Amino acid sequence: MKTVSTFNGARELADGRVGLVPTMGYLHEGHLSLIETARSENDTVVVSVFVNPMQFGQQKDLETYPRDAGRDSALASDAGADIMFTPSVEHMYPFQHRTVVSVGTVAEGMEGAHRPGHFDGVATVVAKLFAGLQPDVAYFGRKDAQQLAVVRALVADLAFPVSVRGISTVREADGLALSSRNVKIDETNRATALSLSTSLMLVADAFEAGERKSRVLRDIVRQSLALSQQLAVDHVEVARSADARTVDAIDAEAFVAVAGTVGGVRLIDNVTLDPSTGTADRGTRLTRPSILYGGS
Amino acid sequence: MKTVSTFNGARELADGRVGLVPTMGYLHEGHLSLIETARSENDTVVVSVFVNPMQFGQQKDLETYPRDAGRDSALASDAGADIMFTPSVEHMYPFQHRTVVSVGTVAEGMEGAHRPGHFDGVATVVAKLFAGLQPDVAYFGRKDAQQLAVVRALVADLAFPVSVRGISTVREADGLALSSRNVKIDETNRATALSLSTSLMLVADAFEAGERKSRVLRDIVRQSLALSQQLAVDHVEVARSADARTVDAIDAEAFVAVAGTVGGVRLIDNVTLDPSTGTADRGTRLTRPSILYGGS
Numbered sequence: 001m002k003t004v005s006t007f008n009g010a011r012e013l014a015d016g017r018v019g020l021v022p023t024m025g026y027l028h029e030g031h032l033s034l035i036e037t038a039r040s041e042n043d044t045v046v047v048s049v050f051v052n053p054m055q056f057g058q059q060k061d062l063e064t065y066p067r068d069a070g071r072d073s074a075l076a077s078d079a080g081a082d083i084m085f086t087p088s089v090e091h092m093y094p095f096q097h098r099t100v101v102s103v104g105t106v107a108e109g110m111e112g113a114h115r116p117g118h119f120d121g122v123a124t125v126v127a128k129l130f131a132g133l134q135p136d137v138a139y140f141g142r143k144d145a146q147q148l149a150v151v152r153a154l155v156a157d158l159a160f161p162v163s164v165r166g167i168s169t170v171r172e173a174d175g176l177a178l179s180s181r182n183v184k185i186d187e188t189n190r191a192t193a194l195s196l197s198t199s200l201m202l203v204a205d206a207f208e209a210g211e212r213k214s215r216v217l218r219d220i221v222r223q224s225l226a227l228s229q230q231l232a233v234d235h236v237e238v239a240r241s242a243d244a245r246t247v248d249a250i251d252a253e254a255f256v257a258v259a260g261t262v263g264g265v266r267l268i269d270n271v272t273l274d275p276s277t278g279t280a281d282r283g284t285r286l287t288r289p290s291i292l293y294g295g296s
Numbered sequence: 297m298k299t300v301s302t303f304n305g306a307r308e309l310a311d312g313r314v315g316l317v318p319t320m321g322y323l324h325e326g327h328l329s330l331i332e333t334a335r336s337e338n339d340t341v342v343v344s345v346f347v348n349p350m351q352f353g354q355q356k357d358l359e360t361y362p363r364d365a366g367r368d369s370a371l372a373s374d375a376g377a378d379i380m381f382t383p384s385v386e387h388m389y390p391f392q393h394r395t396v397v398s399v400g401t402v403a404e405g406m407e408g409a410h411r412p413g414h415f416d417g418v419a420t421v422v423a424k425l426f427a428g429l430q431p432d433v434a435y436f437g438r439k440d441a442q443q444l445a446v447v448r449a450l451v452a453d454l455a456f457p458v459s460v461r462g463i464s465t466v467r468e469a470d471g472l473a474l475s476s477r478n479v480k481i482d483e484t485n486r487a488t489a490l491s492l493s494t495s496l497m498l499v500a501d502a503f504e505a506g507e508r509k510s511r512v513l514r515d516i517v518r519q520s521l522a523l524s525q526q527l528a529v530d531h532v533e534v535a536r537s538a539d540a541r542t543v544d545a546i547d548a549e550a551f552v553a554v555a556g557t558v559g560g561v562r563l564i565d566n567v568t569l570d571p572s573t574g575t576a577d578r579g580t581r582l583t584r585p586s587i588l589y590g591g592s
Contacts, residue, residue, distance in 0.1 A: 007455050095539075098400040099419070099453030105394065123395070124454075131427060132455030157395030158420075159303050159428030243391075 001077040003084045007132035010085045016043025020135035020162075021081070022126060025049040026066040028292050030170040030178040032079045033284070034139040037167055039080030042137060047076045048085040048129055054097055055121030066180055075291070085133065092128065101127045106153040106243050110235055110257060111146045111268065119150050126151055130160045138162050142281060143169040143177050145255040145270045149244035166241070166272070169283035171197060172290055177269045177283065183292055189263035192230040196258050196269040199224035203256045204280035207273045212250045214238035221258055234259040234266070241272060250275050297373040299380045303428035306381045312339025316431035316458075317377070318422060321345040322362040324588050326466040326474040328375045329580070330435040333463055335376030338433060343372045344381040344425055350393055351417030362476055371587070381429070388424065397423045402449040402539050406531055406553060407442045407564065415446050422447055426456045434458050438577060439465040439473050441551040441566045445540035462537070462568070465579035467493060468586055473565045473579065479588055485559035488526040492554050492565040495520035499552045500576035503569045508546045510534035517554055530555040530562070537568060546571050 004010050019042030021034045031047075038045045049072055056062040069086065076084055100120050107119035130138065140148045148166045155162050170178045174190075175197035185193050199221040206220055221236045239246045241253040250273055257270040272281040300306045315338030317330045327343075334341045345368055352358040365382065372380050396416050403415035426434065436444045444462045451458050466474045470486075471493035481489050495517040502516055517532045535542045537549040546569055553566040568577040 007457070011457065093453075095449070095453060098402065098449060100398050100400065101395065101423075101454075102398070103395045127397075127423070127427075128454045131423075132457065134430065134457070153391070153394060157389075157391060157424070158397075159424045161303070161307065161428065161430070 001073070001081050001084055003073065003086060005086050005088060006091060007087070010046060010083055010133055013083050014044045014046060014133070017137070018042060018044045018046060018133070018135045019137045019139065020129065020133055021045065021047045021139045022129055023047060023049055024051045024065065025072045026068060026180050027072050027075045028170075028178050028180065028290055029286055030141050030143065032075060033170050034141060034167050035076060035079035035081055037165070038137070038139050044083065045081045046083045046085055046133060046135065047081040048087075048133070050087055050092060050125065052092075052121055052125045053089060054093070054124055055118050057115050057117060092125070100124055101154065101158075103150050103153040103157065105245065106146075106150050109246065110237055110239070110244065111259070114234060114259065119147070122147055123150055123154050127154055127158065127160075130155070130162050135162055137165060139165050139167055141169060142166045142255070142272050142283070143179070143269065145241065145257055145272065146239070146244045149239075149241060152241075153243055168281050169269075171283045171285045173286050173288070175201070175285065177267075178286075178290060178292070179267065180292065181265050181267065182290070184265045185263060189230065189265075192228045192262045193265075193267060195225055195228035195231055196260060196267055199258065200256060200269055200271045201282060204271050204273075204282050207250070207280050208278060212275065214246070214248050214250065217250075217256050221256065225258070225260070230262055232261045234261065297369070297377050297380055299369065299382060301382050301384060302387060303383070306342060306379055306429055309379050310340045310342060310429070313433070314338060314340045314342060314429070314431045316425065316429055316434045317341065317343045318425055318434065318436070319343060319345055320347045320361065321368045322364060322476050323368050323371045324466075324474050324476065324586055325582055326437050326439065328371060329466050330437060330463050331372060331375035331377055333461070334433070334435050340379065341377045342379045342381055342429060342431065343377040344383075344429070346381075346383055346388060346421065348388075348417055348421045349385060350389070350420055351414050353411050353413060388421070396420055397450065399446050399449040399453065401541070402442075402445050405542065406533055406535070406540065407555070410530060410555065415443070418443055419446055419450050423450055423454065423456075426451070426458050431458055433461060435461050435463055437465060438462045438551070438568050438579070439475070439565065441537065441553055441568065442535070442540045445535075445537060448537075449539055464577050465565075467579045467581045469582050469584070471497070471581065473563075474586060474588070475563065476588065477561050477563065478586070480561045481559060485526065485561075488524045488558045489561075489563055491521055491524035491527055492556065492563055495554065496552060496565055496567045497578060500567045500569070500578050503546070503576050504574060506574075508571065510542070510544050510546065513546075513552050517552065521554070521556070526558055528557045530557065
């Protein structure tokens with residue numbers, strides 16, 4: 001694996017069909033799943049690691065975001081990456097935030113409502129990665145379902161010849177969706193945190209049993225979450241995968257998303273529901289502790 | 297020359313080094329100069345013809361914008377184009393204006409102040425042409441100096457691997473910068489319209505004689521224009537070519553821009569001044585009537 005820090009350098013090394021896995025580093029098994037899928041589908045796999053200042057609302061979050069270039073490099077290489085693209089902030093934003101890409105309504109509601117400007121930052125940096133690296137395929141986790149919709153909208157609206165692949169969420173053995181934030185959840189809050197994925201598995205059951213009404217699916221989540229008094233629920237929504245627009249019934253691929261805070265840690269999770277097959281994507285589960293906890 | 301109306305179709309036909317000339321059609325010698333330059337520098341020359349709804353403020357202007365596909369096709373082909381790209385509005389905006397690309401301060405002031413939202417429309421459609429057609433070089437006229445700066449900012453900020461070439465303004469034999477609007481200027485207003493280019497030639501003289509102070513150059517334009525009582529001057533500005541930021545002195549490539557209205561027709565013009573060579577780009581002049589007036 002080669003590490004480069006400029007767009008020109010990365011383009012020169014990329015050959016044949018190019019798969020891009022954009023990340024903010026501090027890789028876990030969710031990212032590795034994206035890289036492994038990219039490896040199986042492309043000639044060149046590029047993993048970008050860039051903690052994008054533009055998508056952080058608060059300077060403190062940006063400064064304390066975990067970074068470990070050596071660890072990321074070893075993990076990406078083992079998972080099959082050919083190129084690690086690690087641009088500096090100055091290379092990515094030589095003129096700061098002069099150009100902004102906004103995807104309009106797709107970025108409103110849910111996470112967009114909770115984090116104003118966040119998806120402008122995501123859309124702008126992804127547009128830049130697509131423009132500068134010219135990948136054929138790009139891989140994003142389904143855990144960030146609205147982000148995936150933002151990227152799909154960006155690609156459709158700006159005609160990028162990039163195929164966008166949403167990859168199943170990787171969960172810890174107990175069901176908690178993988179996130180670098182999971183290490184901040186202590187023992188006493190773990191059961192509360194698990195209420196998110198538990199409620200979504202009930203939604204998956206109901207959907208696969210034939211339920212298509214959003215109101216009913218939302219109620220299943222809300223009633224399940226009501227059992228966890230330590231959880232502050234932020235939102236429960238049912239939205240189309242294509243554009244994150246909330247829907248009353250599931251007649252095209254959609255996701256049921258939940259967000260909440262437990263012990264000061266904000267968590268999000270979702271299940272993707274596909275009415276064409278009648279199946280829910282519950283994600284995959286690790287069989288041993290995540291590398292987030294110091295394993296390898 | 298082949299005519300295609302989809303991004304995929306255009307990309308499939310393009311081979312080797314690709315030069316793109318984005319236009320809104322109704323071609324005149326200014327466009328033909330861009331196409332001829334592109335012809336001399338590339339393997340494949342793509343001319344796009346798309347009247348972009350997003351860059352029009354008023355519906356009436358959009359509806360009355362002149363269109364003649366047959367004429368454009370013949371002219372582009374004669375000038376050396378290989379591919380004419382004529383997407384429909386539905387192909388370009390299947391989801392209307394969901395994604396917007398804004399270049400911030402570069403789009404403010406001058407034409408941006410006169411036409412709110414105009415440069416968002418320009419930046420968005422150009423980003424889409426660059427993303428979807430993946431040209432190596434793109435050609436724009438210097439007559440639209442702020443638009444050229446907007447495109448340069450877009451390319452720098454989104455890392456498009458596109459070389460942007462600004463091409464000298466083509467003027468009618470009497471000096472009036474070519475514009476499809478020129479046909480709306482009647483005999484009685486022609487002399488007034490010429491005051492724009494006349495004033496800019498005086499600026500070019502002063503610059504080449506060593507003048508570098510923006511205030512002095514602006515005053516030359518204002519004093520010259522004051523002789524034309526029929527002209528309503530909108531602005532006279534001195535700005536950097538790179539980002540359209542107004543400057544007090546010319547220490548990098550800059551342009552002196554003037555905008556005004558005569559007989560209900562809004563006209564813009566400028567000269568580009570290069571301190572590294574000490575020369576002004578006054579544009580080139582036709583030696584016979586423009587094809588805008590019905591010649592060929």
